[in-house]
Amino acid sequence: MFPTYQYEADKQSLIARLKRVEGQVKGIMRMVEDGRYCPDILQQVAAMNGAMDEVALILLRSHVTGCVKDAIEQHQGDEPIEDLMHVIRKVIRR
Numbered sequence: 001m002f003p004t005y006q007y008e009a010d011k012q013s014l015i016a017r018l019k020r021v022e023g024q025v026k027g028i029m030r031m032v033e034d035g036r037y038c039p040d041i042l043q044q045v046a047a048m049n050g051a052m053d054e055v056a057l058i059l060l061r062s063h064v065t066g067c068v069k070d071a072i073e074q075h076q077g078d079e080p081i082e083d084l085m086h087v088i089r090k091v092i093r094r
Helices: 006-033 038-073 078-091
Strands: none
Touching: 006 038, 038 078
C-alpha cells in the first residue's frame, strides 16, 4: 500500500488544475497545427507554465507541511531538507 501524502486534501483541486493544463496543451497544439501567430502561441505557453507553477506550489507546500515537518519533528530532517532543496532547484529550473 502507498503512503498517504498531505496533498490528499488537495487531490481533487490538483486533478482539476491538471485537466485545465491538459486542455491548454491541446489548445496550444491546435494553434501550432493551424499555423497561428508565434506571440499568440507563446502567450498560451506562458499561461500554461503559470498554471503548472501553481500545481508545483501546492505540492511543495504539501511536502513541507507534511513530510518535511514530520521528519524535522522526529529529528530526522537532514535528508528530507536536502531532498526538498533538490526539488526546489528543479522546480525553479536552477
